[in-house]
Amino acid sequence: MVKAELVFVPSPGYGHLVSTVEMAKLLVDRDPRVFITLLIMKLPYVSHSGIDDRTRSLANSMAGRFQFVHLPDIDPISETNPSKIRDLCFESYKPHVKEAIIERLTRSVSGPDSPRLVGLVVDMFCTTMIDVAKELRVPSYVFFTSSAAFLGLMLHLQRLQDEHGIDSTEFRDSDTELDFPNFTNPLPAKVLPTAYLVKEAAPAYIEHARRFRETKGIFVNTFAELETHVFESLVDNIIPPVYPVGPILNLARSTDGTRPSNGSEVMKWLDDQPQSSVVFLCFGSRGSLDADAVREFATALERCGHRFLWSLRQPPPEGKVGTPRDYANPKEILPEGFLDRTVKIGKVIGWAPQVDILAHPAVGGFVSHCGWNSMLESIWFGVPIAGLPLHAEQQFNVFNMVEELDLAVEIKMEYRRDVRMKSETMVTTEEVERGIRRVMEVDSEQRKKVKEMSKKSRKALDEGGSSCSSLRHLIDHIFNNIPQ
Incomplete structure (x- = not known):
């Protein structure tokens, strides 16, 4: 039996890394010939809290067919422009990635039972690593952690350029509507991802799409029926x-002891609420x-009178790149008396165990930033979304879900919180x-359609389902392209 090893190079962002780990696990579970190595990079502004625990537990459960290699730290990056920091970091990591792959290549010819290195799988934002694969004559693939629609948009804008x-x-600040071949509706320029509207960032995204075309295949975190x-x-x-x-999806629940202690308190509160009565507000990592x-949100919640669970987090300092943190005291940011007036119907928390909450029968709606992982989770659990996009491709995601698929409602489709835009967008x-x-x-x-799509999302992964069949075709393709 030929054993095949794939080396993954994920982006260190939490959403990218977690879905890459789950993708790798899916391949290992599907075929006993597949071995996986993940090369872990660290960026200066990315928190790895909780990730190391998850990777260790996975590695231990895969019986030697799944391993993580933590690459050496790189020298500090002096660049302050958020649009360039990530790309410069990835460039700096190329020698470390090459060295790690050479080690795998050496091992793959060390004995007849050793797995052969058959491909380098790069994150959608790590396409510079395709150069390493070419140097070493290893096939390259892309793992695309967003929607097929966003993949289509990237390829379309690259071709237009x-x-x-x-x-x-x-198109920045334009009311233009674009003829986008992947959609049935015209695409308003105002919902284009922020990166495509900022001169410092757009060239890198165009280049990523060019590099996609050089690979042997693209795996997309979506399902055909959606x-x-x-x-x-x-x-x-x-x-x-x-x-x-x-x-x-990473559907692990908070029963492994790695979650903050507020998780159990939140779940106990939800246990006391009627079915589908709670609106959950959470805006991602x-x-x-x-x-x-x-x-504005606090006032709206009071007016609505719906039960609510609000994950309220403090943004990083003005102009800084970083991840939000919990408020020491939410009263400092909420309207005076809000917590007292809503004590019987609502709960304000910091970090939220999102999967656990969306899975709870008390949750009837999800106010979300519409990151792709969150949208897939909401579909999986059959919870409709009200979208308030913040950055990245989230405005585009909301348009897709609201106008194209009719699976969500909008709060404000063009709302943005991105230091690169240097403009205020208000929500009322x-x-x-x-x-x-x-x-x-x-x-x-929307609720009826989300429930129907939930069933389709689960069926897609079942034996004989669309994604299961696509994964089999992918594995066959990889084995048919083993370097000689």
Whole structure:
């Protein structure tokens, strides 16, 4: 039996790293011939809290077929521009990645029972590592941790730039609507991802899309039934094969002792609430609201009167790149008396065990930043979303979910919290209140459609399901392209 080893190079961001770990685990579980090595990089502004525990437990459970290699730290990066820090860090890590792969290559020829190195799988933002694969004559693949629609957008904007000279940054502050082949509706320029509207960031994203085309295949964290039209339009003889293999989720619950102690308290509170009565507000591992938005949300929650569970986190200092942290005292940011007035219907917390909460029957709606992992989790558990995007591709995600798929409602589609835009986008009490009321409607079309899509998401991963079959085709493709 030929044993095949894949080396993954994930982006260190929590959402990217966790879904990459789950993707790797899926491959190992699916085929006994597959061995996985993950090369772990560290960025100066990324917290690895909780990740190391998760990776250790996974490595121990995979019986020697799954291992992590923590790469050496790189020299400090003097760059202060958030758009450039990540790319400079990845460039600095290339020698370490090459050295680690050479070690794997050496091992792969050390004996007949050793697994052969068959490919380098790079994160969608780590495409510079494709150079390393080429130098070492190893096939490269991309693991795309967002939607197929966003993949289509990246390829489309790259083609517009290279073939027609159209610069996406020209659409900034524009009311233009774009003819986007992956959607049935015109795409408003105002919902383009922030990176495509900022001159310092757009070239890197265009380059990522160019590099995608050099690989042997692209694995996408989605499932065919969710983005049917997109996959129909991603047929292109210069695009590598695209494999929908999701939803790839970390569905581990907070029973392993690695979660903060507030998790059990939150779950006990939810146990006391009626079914589908609670709206859950959470904005991801990097998401937070400014003081003005907090005030508008608090007022809207009081007006609505719905039971609520609010993960409220403090943003990093003005102009700084970093992750939010819990407030020492939420009263300092909330309107005076808010906690007292809502004590019978609501609970304000810091960090939230999101998977546990979305899985709880008391939760009836989810106010989210619409990061892709969060959206897949909401679909998996059949909880409709009210979207307030903050940064990255989240505005685009909301448009996709609201206008294309009719699986969500919006609070404010073009809302942004990104230091690169250097412009204020406000959200009002009325917008928040309308979004919460709509997402909590018991018999809404969105709720019915999300429940139906939830069933499809689970079926996709079952034996014979669309993603299960796609994963088998992917594994066959990898084995058929083993370097000689």
